[in-house]
Amino acid sequence: MTVGVLSASGIDRCVSLLGEELTAYIAGAATVNEFHRWRGDRGRWAEFGARIQGAVEVADAFARANRLGAAAGWLREVGAAGIAGRSPARLLREATGDTLKRVIDAAERFTRR
Secondary structure (H helix, E strand, O other), X not given: OOOOOOOHHHHHHHHHHHOHHHHXXXXXXXXXXXXXXXXXXXXXXXXXXXXXXXHHHHHHHHHHXXXXXXXXXXXXOOOOOOOOOOOXXXXXXXXXXXXXXHHHHHHHHHHOO
């Protein structure tokens, strides 16, 4: 896992790979408009940066397997990361370091099937 410092290009990449609504949700925003406000305030990036970077890593795992089109659906699927009752997107939204790694690892395993 290579989660590092968030950049504008990292945010743009997440939006382009997963869409604006899913990216806003993973970031922790209540609405896309709230996400736009956060995105414009670099001081807030530390609050949601690791989550966005984790989402990009998940999308990249799907892209490496030539399955990028399935990434957003997998992120929304309850139990896909091995935790009953919670989607990988929700886990990323609530993420800590260990949870980020767990979701990314689950995506890697899923895309190897």
